[in-house]
Amino acid sequence: MGLPPFKPFMTRTEFAAHIGVAKSYVTKLGHQGRLVMGQGDNAERIDVAATKALLADTTGAPARAAVVTPAFGDAREAREHYQAEMARLDYEERCGRLLPAEEVRSLVAGAATALRTRLELLPDTLAPRLAATADEAQVRAVLAGEIEAALAELAHQLGKVPARGAV
Known part of the structure; x- marks a missing residue:
């Protein structure tokens, strides 16, 4: 199974998982004014493309922009995500909508x-x-x-x- 589909607007938790950091790091980025929030219905969500562009522009060394150390919470979230995905795949297979x-x-x-x-x-x-x-x-x-x-x-x-x- 591949990656989940790209969403243009994400919650802080989704964005943290998307860029491979702890949610606390995303909160820190917000306090630094380095998150671009959406408008209207998406006012509480992060504009992913605009935020990534802002982060690239405001990170000291471009090569370091993508290098982050995953936190313990990220490993737990990843494990839970994959367990949920395996349960979904098992369900889809038992329903006859998915074949090995x-x-x-x-x-x-x-x-x-x-x-x-x-x-x-x-x-x-x-x-x-x-x-x-x-x-x-x-x-x-x-x-x-x-x-x-x-x-x-x-x-x-x-x-x-x-x-x-x-x-």
Whole structure:
């Protein structure tokens, strides 16, 4: 699973996690006037892009701007975040909305192999039938039928998703 989606406005806690520092450091930045707050509905939230730009401009050495030491609270928050994420993934899998990656790879590989085999047989299967056919419409109909059969087999293979119990 990748990172959570970027949010243009964040709470102090979210922003601290986003930049990898303790919430107390974000509070300190606020006391220093180095946080840019949103407007209107976002007045209590940090404007992420503007704050990052301000921090970059007001940090002594640019190379040090991204170097921070995570606090104990950050490790606990990260652990809790990943435990919650694992619980969500487990729930999604049990509901049938999520499949294990290896299972999906195996299913797709099997379907691709079946399609490839079917397509590789087309010249040997169709050549004798089409060589004896002078009518162009009939040739098209034969080709369309074989392509449709190959696609139906592919759909059948991809439809072999194992049933999952609902939570």
